[in-house]
Amino acid sequence: MTIIKNFIIKFALVAIVFTAFSCKKENAAVTDTSNETASLQEHPSLILTAQGVKDIRAQLGSIPVFDNTLKAVQEEIDAEIALGIDTPIPVDYSGGYTHVRHKRNMVVLQKAGVLYQILDDDKYAKYVKDMLMQYEEMYKTLPLHPKTRSYARGKLFWQCLNDSNWLVYVSQAYDCVYNYLSEDERNKLETNLFKPFADHISIDSPQFYQRVHNHSTWGNAAVGMIGLVMDDQELIDRALYGIKDLKLDTKEKDDDGGFLNKDGKAGFLANIEEPFSPDGYYNEGPYYQRYAMYPFLIFAEGLHNVKPELKIFEYKDGVLLKSINALLNLSDADGDFFPLNDGQKGMSYYNDALVTAVDISYHFGTQDPGLLSIAKEQNKVLLDDSGLAVALGIKNGNEKPFNKKSINLSDGPEGTQGGVAILRNKDIELVFKYAAQGSSHGHYDKLSYSLYEKGEEILQDYGLARFVNIEQKGGGNYLKENKTWAKQTIAHNTVTQNETSHFNAKYDIGSQHHSVLNYFSSENDKVQVASARENNAYPGTEMLRTMAIIKDEDFEKPYMLDIMKVTSNKSNQYDFPYYFIGQVVQKNFDYHTPKTLNPLGNKNGYQHLFVEGTAKASSDNSKLSWLNKGKFYTLTSVTNTNDELLFTRIGANDPEFNLRREAALMLRRKNTKNTLFVSVIEGHGSYSPVSESAVNSNSSIKELKVVLDTEAYTAVQITNINGNTKLFITANTNTSKGEKHNLKINDKNYEWSGSYYFE
Incomplete structure (x- = not known):
């Protein structure tokens, strides 16, 4: 208590001194018309303003988050001054x-x-x-x-x-x-x-x-x-x-x-104008949006204060403030940004750039109380006018939870160059990328995805190959493996054709194209779907991917249904990896382990994958279960007996150990023209190392079956271990919400309006 009293007394004295000083300056302004006096009236004005300084001093000692931030900064700078x-x-x-x-x-x-x-x-x-x-x-x-x-x-x-x-x-x-x-x-x-x-x-x-x-x-x-x-x-x-x-x-x-x-x-x-879509999505991805938001917003704040006639926060329909909401939605349950394109995992909205973003958005925007809850988690504010506004909002108890919902963020300056869809249901988050190239930081990963539960990766996106600001690793800069591995298609959860990356990994080609939304639906709390098409990654090949998060009463948790429809004008080899995080628990196929580890290929990222096991699919459904951080997950994929299954691990041709040694199960389908990849990933059960007990460690899916696949529709039947069956039908064409569909499957008629059917 003594420390707090001394702190309050100290700042009260500061306020008194400032009042006297202000009066002195105001009197001088009346009597002195020199250029020096004019300057006195104009600074500070960039981020801090003269009025803001007065307001801050008047509140010192009574705004906890601001006071604590100020105290921490003062201790930090006093220590620096002592060092010289x-x-x-x-x-x-x-x-x-x-x-x-x-x-x-x-x-x-x-x-x-x-x-x-x-x-x-x-x-x-x-x-x-x-x-x-x-x-x-x-x-x-x-x-x-x-x-x-x-x-x-x-x-x-x-x-x-x-x-x-x-x-x-x-x-x-x-x-x-x-x-x-x-x-x-x-x-x-x-x-x-x-x-x-x-x-x-x-x-x-x-x-x-x-x-x-x-x-x-x-x-x-x-x-x-x-x-x-x-x-x-x-x-x-x-x-x-x-x-x-x-x-x-x-x-x-x-x-x-x-x-x-x-x-x-x-x-x-x-x-x-160019990188931001009307929804506020930044084409380089959330990692670099986070990095760019500081100069965007701090310069905008300076322009607002010094050149208010520019109305910078209204430019392009207020996209700078919209972008903050988009960026916050591009984070997982822990606040970590999804590593789309070049992105370092672990970067989060606790970064100082996001303190700036949240404070400025609150002060100059609509004063969204949801932003206050994030600011409260950040536990610090800017020491300026916007930070004061946030501190007062928190002090007055105005914060409300920032509610992340399913959202579809368009890409491109007009919002017409694909996008990113995030499907959320309970603790499950699916990030589906169907965006444009993403400038020089883009990856060749059309229609890729990653999957999370409570902020933990289930299926991962690798992110970037770089040790930022670690001098021993390439001077802290991008490593060559960023191009040879992280940007390549095979490093992502999507289809690679003929061991060649999308657009042949050529920036000039990839930057000309983008995927196209087929439909997005998030109105139904139980079924949320995103579907998109890619026609240019491989000449003569079209990929249509439909992804759904389904909350089904027959399952413990919402599960992900993935339907990738590939149509080509020639026969190809298709590789479809699943970069799972965790320890293998169970599989329903026999595999061979080689005595010597060899790379899967010699280029396009394949040179970095060791082959740890090979198998032939032995049934209509191939299953793999794994355990990660006390939770079980099972992948069930529709397969045929010609399909190959490969256990791979990152790390081949990496003598400097620049890449993480992480595993995948790869489904390989050879000599195939048109094909369909269908899978479900379900979370289930738990394991406690304290009680050493496993609960519900087995998959709840008995059978996953494609019952119809035409140009217009694809239908998948999901049967659980109790024999209960559900049917999901996606419209591959004619997907408007008002479109009426009538379809017969196995002598049964199905009628519905909209893009999909589930029952």
């Missing part, structure tokens, strides 16, 4: 000392600037000034970074992307200490550091800046934010609209596979 300032000459890749130190400095500068404003303690402003002056002294003679791997080298960092990160944060610090600095000091910083820094990111690096990509979004925000602080309209326009009159003779390609835009699509507004 270090601005080393840059030499390292990601994860190396100089890289980490400059990255740390940008965050420390931003936080110290905020502390100066809120606490009105000059030691924080002096610390910011002293460090900025060290950077000014170094930067004016700093060459390009010595590491040459990047397509656009920075000066402080090995790539312009990280230089842009730095300037986004440091511009906020500069805004906070602007009035603390003398005019000569500001001129020195702007002439020798900030303006050259912005020019290098943009004018000197058009291959980085003049693009529609998360990289250039950071660049646009960096140039624009420092432009707002400096009141430099040229930089602001360059940020919003890109570099004008850019003359380039050749098409330049970066090491990511992205291209320099020469069709006028560049700048911050283009980076809002």
Whole structure:
């Protein structure tokens, strides 16, 4: 209690000092008309505002989540100040000392600037000034970074992307200490550091800046934010609209596979217009949407505060705020983002970028009380106007649960380039990807999926092959296995034809195409379905995949039904993997284990798969059960006796151990023209290592059978161990909700309206 009282008294005294200081500034504004006084009236205005600082100080000591955040930040920055300032000459890749130190400095500068404003303690402003002056002294003679791997080298960092990160944060610090600095000091910083820094990111690096990509979004925000602080309209326009009159003779390609835009699509507004669908889905996927949301939203907040006439939060029908809701829905029950495209597993909405997103969305949006529940879980807020709004909302008990439901998110700037469907029923989540390529971070995995229960993977998507910011692993950058394995089709839960990836793993081809929604239905609490078609992954082959989460009273938990219909103009080999997570418990087929492990193939990802077991399907249903974290799961697949079953494990041709050693069961079907893959994955039972008891460890499915498959319809019959039978019929064509269907199967008529039938 004594500590709390001292804390409240401390901030009460700060408020009194600030009131006197404010009166002094207001009186000065009345009597002094110099440019210096005009500046005093304009800062801070970027993220923190002068009014916001007053409001924050008035509430200090009475808003727990804000007070706790402030206390933690103050302790953190006080410790940094005690250590002294270090601005080393840059030499390292990601994860190396100089890289980490400059990255740390940008965050420390931003936080110290905020502390100066809120606490009105000059030691924080002096610390910011002293460090900025060290950077000014170094930067004016700093060459390009010595590491040459990047397509656009920075000066402080090995790539312009990280230089842009730095300037986004440091511009906020500069805004906070602007009035603390003398005019000569500001001129020195702007002439020798900030303006050259912005020019290098943009004018000197058009291959980085003049693009529609998360990289250039950071660049646009960096140039624009420092432009707002400096009141430099040229930089602001360059940020919003890109570099004008850019003359380039050749098409330049970066090491990511992205291209320099020469069709006028560049700048911050283009980076809002192009990657986001009307639903707020970001085409690179949730991992990079999370990364890009910080510059998107922090620059938008600065534009809103300094240039309100732009109405930035209304741009493209308010898509920036919509995108936050979309991104939160692209997370599992634990808040981890689904690893679509290049995505590191474990990235979640507890990341600082999502603290920013949630706070800004709440403050500038509709003040959705569901966002407050996430902010409460995050247990920290921004130390600015939006963070104050969230803290007050939590203090007043306004939060409500953020309810994640089944949702279909369109892809493409007009929402016409496929999408991602998420089906949720109780604790089961199915993520079905039928989107466009996803820019340079896209994978060749049309109609792929992953499956979760309570945030735990049942069937996984591999994600990316990279150890982010771990220097020992390729300097913390993308590993070659990201292209040779993670991006390849065989690394995903979808069909690979003739051991060749979709679009032959060519970015130029894949970026021209997208899958097409057949139908999406989530109105029925018991049956939720997503169906999509892919016609371009393999010339002459069409894939139609229909996936359903079904809550059936005959089963313990909702189960997933998967129907993949393949139609081709020639005979092919089809490989269909199931990347299950857990320990094999039971199977209903005999398999052979080789004495020596060999790769399954020599290219397109196959070179990274060891073959651990081979079998021939011995019945109409092949079954595999496994145990993971105390839960049992069973895969039941419709097979024929010509089908091969392969146990595979990732890790072949990987001498540096860059890949995770994870298993799959692969269904291989050779010399086949048209075919149908049908399977069910059911969760059931539990195992306790404490009581050493297994409950309901066996599958509840007796038989899975295709009873009809035509161009127009596919019907699957599911019979449980008690003999109860259910029938699922999907319309392959004519799928509108009002469409009436009449179908005879085994001398029985079925009539229904809509896209599917289940009973």
